[in-house]
Amino acid sequence: MNEPDPNAFSLDINDPEDAELIEYFLGELPERVSAINSAVTDEDIKELGRIAHQLKGAAPGFGFPAIGSAAAQLEGSIKELDESFADMKAVQAEVESLLSLCQSYITPK
Amino acid sequence: MPDVNLTQLDTTPVVLLIDDSQFVHRLLDARLRSESISLIGEHDGKVGLERAIEEGPALILLDLDMPVMDGFETLRALKDEPRTRDIPVIVLSGMNSSQDKVAAFDLGAVDFVTKPFELTELRARVRSSLKMSALLQMLSQKAQIDGLSGLFNRTYFDERLKGEYDRAIRHGHPMSIAMIDLDHFKSINDTYGHPAGDAVIAGVAQVILHELRSSDIACRYGGEEFVLIMPETNPEQAYNLCQRIRERCETITWARHPTRSVTLSAGVVGADDGSSINCTPSAWVEMADRNLYSAKQAGRNTVKASHINGSAVQITQSKAG
Numbered sequence: 001m002n003e004p005d006p007n008a009f010s011l012d013i014n015d016p017e018d019a020e021l022i023e024y025f026l027g028e029l030p031e032r033v034s035a036i037n038s039a040v041t042d043e044d045i046k047e048l049g050r051i052a053h054q055l056k057g058a059a060p061g062f063g064f065p066a067i068g069s070a071a072a073q074l075e076g077s078i079k080e081l082d083e084s085f086a087d088m089k090a091v092q093a094e095v096e097s098l099l100s101l102c103q104s105y106i107t108p109k
Numbered sequence: 110m111p112d113v114n115l116t117q118l119d120t121t122p123v124v125l126l127i128d129d130s131q132f133v134h135r136l137l138d139a140r141l142r143s144e145s146i147s148l149i150g151e152h153d154g155k156v157g158l159e160r161a162i163e164e165g166p167a168l169i170l171l172d173l174d175m176p177v178m179d180g181f182e183t184l185r186a187l188k189d190e191p192r193t194r195d196i197p198v199i200v201l202s203g204m205n206s207s208q209d210k211v212a213a214f215d216l217g218a219v220d221f222v223t224k225p226f227e228l229t230e231l232r233a234r235v236r237s238s239l240k241m242s243a244l245l246q247m248l249s250q251k252a253q254i255d256g257l258s259g260l261f262n263r264t265y266f267d268e269r270l271k272g273e274y275d276r277a278i279r280h281g282h283p284m285s286i287a288m289i290d291l292d293h294f295k296s297i298n299d300t301y302g303h304p305a306g307d308a309v310i311a312g313v314a315q316v317i318l319h320e321l322r323s324s325d326i327a328c329r330y331g332g333e334e335f336v337l338i339m340p341e342t343n344p345e346q347a348y349n350l351c352q353r354i355r356e357r358c359e360t361i362t363w364a365r366h367p368t369r370s371v372t373l374s375a376g377v378v379g380a381d382d383g384s385s386i387n388c389t390p391s392a393w394v395e396m397a398d399r400n401l402y403s404a405k406q407a408g409r410n411t412v413k414a415s416h417i418n419g420s421a422v423q424i425t426q427s428k429a430g
């Protein structure tokens with residue numbers, strides 16, 4: 001699989017079109033974070049995979065390649081799991097790094 | 110009165126995006142805004158297919174990875190459906206395996222763009238697909254268009270008459286046709302040469318196009334003969350329309366023979382209610398021809414009209430313009 005170049009899609013906050021996309025993505029982020037949390041609580045590995053897949057594809061285009069990479073890692077790990085024995089704990093590290101990354105954009109330090 | 114648009118190249122092409130992710134919709138909506146397209150969207154393959162049938166977009170951007178009905182299945186359905194078969198499809202996918210590309214091309218995709226999108230590439234691919242589809246559309250229309258007049262040709266007329274005739278019968282709607290013939294055309298060719306004759310054919314075609322409404326269909330029937338199909342038009346209205354064409358033609362000053370005006374005669378036939386018609390499309394043409402003949406007999410530069418059932422047309426004064 002081709003990993004996207006993390007710098008190739010950085011957007012310019014001073015460009016109105018870019019700013020609109022960044023703002024939209026940031027506005028959506030809290031909802032995605034809570035969706036990830038619910039999937040973890042429900043142990044719904046399939047849903048978690050779906051969210052990760054969408055973030056992987058979308059985040060770089062909105063100027064957040066790091067979130068895209070974290071989501072790609074999570075999706076990759078989920079794909080390696082044996083579906084019948086899917087255990088959330090196996091992907092806990094990936095979930096946490098994706099969540100903390102998202103969180104860092106929601107509440108900037 | 111809208112001008113008749115033969116090529117439709119100057120209308121904004123509709124592009125349909127089928128992708129389950131709202132992010133992608135939002136992203137492409139912003140990123141393709143500078144292109145002269147109108148972007149519409151659906152979030153799953155099933156609804157996307159219906160929308161494609163309904164809107165007949167110039168291009169479809171299709172996500173491969175969707176729940177419910179995935180991109181491959183949607184692509185197969187689009188290519189199975191006669192109304193969407195010829196619409197070019199660019200496949201969008203995060204999956205970057207060459208296997209998927211081959212599968213998508215096998216199913217009839219014209220191009221492939223990988224997520225995350227590289228903007229310049231995406232725009233270039235959208236543009237080239239649109240250009241290609243516009244050219245193909247133009248080519249298929251060219252085959253139906255008469256080169257000299259720019260009107261539809263005889264083959265197209267035969268096909269279209271049948272279609273409009275069936276529609277008028279089915280819905281019980283009015284419909285008329287008119288056969289138009291230039292008066293003493295041979296003497297223009299003989300006196301001023303064939304280029305002058307060609308200029309007259311092209312000029313009269315322009316007059317016809319100018320007077321027609323966008324729903325009317327103008328064809329060159331042969332030599333100096335034209336035929337009009339006027340759906341939703343009763344014979345009185347068709348008569349008035351042909352009178353306007355006749356009047357306008359008469360007043361044109363021709364560059365190659367300024368002192369010699371050109372006139373035309375027309376035979377109109379029509380029905381107020383298509384459901385009452387019980388004859389064939391070719392009987393319409395014969396009847397219009399007969400009315401054209403009696404217009405010529407009446408001294409030319411004349412329009413004669415009748416109902417398809419043979420009854421006379423009530424002539425009301427045509428309004429100017």
Ligand SMILES: [Mg+2]
Binds near residue numbers: 128172173174175
């Ligand atoms: Mg998708």
